[in-house]
Amino acid sequence: MAKIPDATITRLVRYLRVLERMERDGDVHTSSEELARLAGVTAFQVRKDLAYFGSYGTRGVGYTVPVLRRELRQILGLGRRWRLILVGMGRLGQALADYPGLADGYELVAGFDVDPSVVGRRVGPLEVRPLNELESVVQSEHVDVALLTVPEAQAQAVAERLVRAGVRGLLNFAPVVLKLPDGVAVENIDFMAGLSRLGFFMLNPRWREEMMR
Amino acid sequence: MAKIPDATITRLVRYLRVLERMERDGDVHTSSEELARLAGVTAFQVRKDLAYFGSYGTRGVGYTVPVLRRELRQILGLGRRWRLILVGMGRLGQALADYPGLADGYELVAGFDVDPSVVGRRVGPLEVRPLNELESVVQSEHVDVALLTVPEAQAQAVAERLVRAGVRGLLNFAPVVLKLPDGVAVENIDFMAGLSRLGFFMLNPRWREEMMR
DNA sequence: GGCTGTGAACTTATTCACAGCT
DNA sequence: AGCTGTGAATAAGTTCACAGCC
Numbered sequence: 001m002a003k004i005p006d007a008t009i010t011r012l013v014r015y016l017r018v019l020e021r022m023e024r025d026g027d028v029h030t031s032s033e034e035l036a037r038l039a040g041v042t043a044f045q046v047r048k049d050l051a052y053f054g055s056y057g058t059r060g061v062g063y064t065v066p067v068l069r070r071e072l073r074q075i076l077g078l079g080r081r082w083r084l085i086l087v088g089m090g091r092l093g094q095a096l097a098d099y100p101g102l103a104d105g106y107e108l109v110a111g112f113d114v115d116p117s118v119v120g121r122r123v124g125p126l127e128v129r130p131l132n133e134l135e136s137v138v139q140s141e142h143v144d145v146a147l148l149t150v151p152e153a154q155a156q157a158v159a160e161r162l163v164r165a166g167v168r169g170l171l172n173f174a175p176v177v178l179k180l181p182d183g184v185a186v187e188n189i190d191f192m193a194g195l196s197r198l199g200f201f202m203l204n205p206r207w208r209e210e211m212m213r
Numbered sequence: 214m215a216k217i218p219d220a221t222i223t224r225l226v227r228y229l230r231v232l233e234r235m236e237r238d239g240d241v242h243t244s245s246e247e248l249a250r251l252a253g254v255t256a257f258q259v260r261k262d263l264a265y266f267g268s269y270g271t272r273g274v275g276y277t278v279p280v281l282r283r284e285l286r287q288i289l290g291l292g293r294r295w296r297l298i299l300v301g302m303g304r305l306g307q308a309l310a311d312y313p314g315l316a317d318g319y320e321l322v323a324g325f326d327v328d329p330s331v332v333g334r335r336v337g338p339l340e341v342r343p344l345n346e347l348e349s350v351v352q353s354e355h356v357d358v359a360l361l362t363v364p365e366a367q368a369q370a371v372a373e374r375l376v377r378a379g380v381r382g383l384l385n386f387a388p389v390v391l392k393l394p395d396g397v398a399v400e401n402i403d404f405m406a407g408l409s410r411l412g413f414f415m416l417n418p419r420w421r422e423e424m425m426r
Numbered sequence: 427g428g429c430t431g432t433g434a435a436c437t438t439a440t441t442c443a444c445a446g447c448t
Numbered sequence: 449a450g451c452t453g454t455g456a457a458t459a460a461g462t463t464c465a466c467a468g469c470c
Contacts, residue, residue, distance in 0.1 A: 005439055009413050013406045014390060031451065040390055043451095044441055051453055059447040059452040077412025091308035101365075101388065101405055105412070145411060147404075152314075169411045171404065175314065177227060177253055185414035187407040191360075191384065192314055193226045194400040198358060198382045199290025199318070200222050201398035218461055244429065256429095257463055264431055272430045273470040 008049045012072055014039045015046065019069040031062040078105035082169075083143050087158055088150035089113040089121075089128045092173060096147060098124030109141045131158075138165040145169040152176055221262045225285055227252045228259065232282040244275040291318035295382075298356050300371055301363035302326040302334075302341045305386060309360055311337030322354045344371075351378040358382040365389055 018038040022030060032050075036043040050056055056071050057063040073079055082105065086093045089111050096102070097111055111126040112134055113119055119130045129137065137143065146162045148155060148170055155174035162170065169185040172178055175192045231251040235243060245263075249256040263269055269284050270276040286292055295318065299306045302324050309315070310324055324339040325347055326332055332343045342350065350356065359375045361368060361383055368387035375383065382398040385391055388405045 003438085006410075007439075009410050010406065012413075013409045016409070017388070017390075033451085040392070042441075047451090047453065048440075055453060057452055060450045061448070062451065075413065076409045077416045078409065082408075082412060082415075091304055095304035095308060096404075106408065144415065145408070169415045171407055171411060173404075175230070177230075179253075183418060185411050185418075187411045187414075189402060189404045189407050191309075191386075191402045193223065194384055194402050195295075195319065195358075196226045196229070196289045196291065197219075197222050198384060198398050198400045199295060200225075200288065201400075202295075202357065202382045203290045205396055205398075216460085220461075246429085255463075260429090260431065261462075268431060270430055271470060272468065273428045275429065 004052045008052060009076075011039065011041060011045070011049050012076060014041075015049070016069065016072040016076065016078075019065055019072065022065045023069055028065050029062055030065055030068075032057070035063070073105070081105060081107050082145050083141060084108050084145045084147060085137065085141075085143050085167075086111040086126070086147050086149060087131075087134070087162065088148065088154075089115075089118050089123055090149060090151075093147075093149040094123050096149065097126055106145075109143060110137050112137075134161060135165040138162070138167055143167055145171065147171045147173070149173045217265045221265060222289075224252065224254060224258070224262050225289060227254075228262070229282065229285040229289065229291075232278055232285065235278045236282055241278050242275055243278055243281075245270075248276070286318070294318060294320050295357045296355055297321050297358045297360060298350065298354075298380075299324040299339070299360050299362060300344075300347070300375065301361065301367075302328075302331050302336060303362060303364075306360075306362040307336050309362065310339055319358075322356060323350050325350075347374060348378040351375070351380055356380055358384065360384045360386070362386045 015035055018035055032043040032046040036046045039046070053075050054071070056068050084102075084106050086097055086108065089097070093111060093113070097108065102108060108125060111123060111128050112131050113128050114131045119128050121128050144167070146167045148159060148162070150158050152174045155172065155176050156178060159170060159172070159178045159180060163180055163184050167184070170178065170180070170187070172186055172188045175190050178186055180186060228248055231248055245256040245259040249259045252259070266288050267284070269281050297315075297319050299310055299321065302310070306324060306326070310321065315321060321338060324336060324341050325344050326341050327344045332341050334341050357380070359380045361372060361375070363371050365387045368385065368389050369391060372383060372385070372391045372393060376393055376397050380397070383391065383393070383400070385399055385401045388403050390401075391399055393399060
């Protein structure tokens with residue numbers, strides 16, 4: 001099977017959001033046209049993106065919202081409930097701990113911090129544990145993914161500990177490029193990088209067509 | 214001048230980070246080779262990315278760290294100090310308000326919330342203002358960018374208010390695709406989308422080469 | 427001699443047109 | 449007749465090889 005552009009994966013997430021809204025609104029039937037409009041892409045793109053994975057619609061008819069939704073959730077790994085931990089329970093970690101949207105496809109099993117004044121506190125559904133329990137909890141609780149919300153300076157070291165302990169995926173909120181072995185999936189949520197890109201686009205409003213200088 | 218891939222912009226941010234570390238470490242001189250290694254890309258890519266904007270090195274010699282750093286900051290709009298506001302002072306907003314990294318190229322001028330129990334409180338360097346002062350502050354304080362940290366349900370409406378008030382850039386933390394007029398720069402910081410992509414990559418460790426099914 | 431800057435080759439991604447089902 | 453699924457055409461982005469300059 002063909003190699004899949006990772007822009008496709010990003011778009012699948014969008015389609016899924018659109019479908020989930022449709023399902024909440026009670027819509028049962030849709031088309032590549034409508035999906036495209038609501039996701040802000042072209043109908044060609046929708047069909048091509050889906051075609052990488054299979055064929056989920058009916059020619060001449062369209063797509064059935066709950067069916068396509070289920071398939072996309074499957075593809076994106078939301079078929080299983082990933083087990084997550086939060087590492088770093090500062091304000092960002094705390095905000096994530098009781099973000100209700102997480103409850104959907106994920107199970108938050110623990111939160112860690114080094115700071116003794118935070119350890120033991122209850123945050124959302126979690127009691128904060130000391131960082132030295134990290135390895136044992138990752139193993140005993142079969143943790144899949146860590147949300148890394150520690151300060152920049154510690155991010156690389158903590159990430160390495162997590163990988164050694166057996167975590168397979170990392171959602172990194174620190175503004176550093178983590179160097180980790182292959183086989184570990186990493187996504188970066190880097191708002192400072194976003195701000196810098198924003199600066200560029202504001203300075204160059206016509207950057208899509210022509211460039212400054 | 215040529216059209217610039219936006220992947221290039223994302224990489225420029227990385228190069229800048231590498232250069233800033235080099236400068237802190239006192240390195241004055243570098244090469245496309247070294248930059249590439251530290252940024253995790255190829256030397257060709259570094260040179261091509263820079264070439265879109267000008268020529269900042271010396272043939273046979275390499276690049277001067279402070280010079281290239283200054284140029285990249287210029288390109289990414291860090292030459293000027295953007296004026297920011299925070300809209301939504303929940304835990305995420307609060308975490309951003311006293312994130313020290315922001316102080317660098319940005320000036321946080323105000324924070325807003327609807328919740329009367331938050332309004333008036335001091336958060337980091339800010340006193341939280343009521344949302345109905347939004348328009349007047351955006352104008353009087355010449356706000357460039359809003360960091361949008363309101364709940365999903367309000368994001369679109371608040372974004373529209375911000376744009377009408379004259380904000381030119383939006384860093385959107387809500388998991389929705391904002392529909393806004395052209396000319397407004399938007400960057401999305403969407404950790405739920407990141408988690409979904411992570412799920413895909415964990416299910417398909419060889420996604421780069423071959424695909425499942 | 428060595429490293430940058432860049433046109434040309436190649437690879438990947440998107441757009442399109444239409445064949446294939448229902 | 450209508451809308452999906454997909455091979456082929458086009459466009460975009462990356463890699464490369466080497467010309468240009470220090």
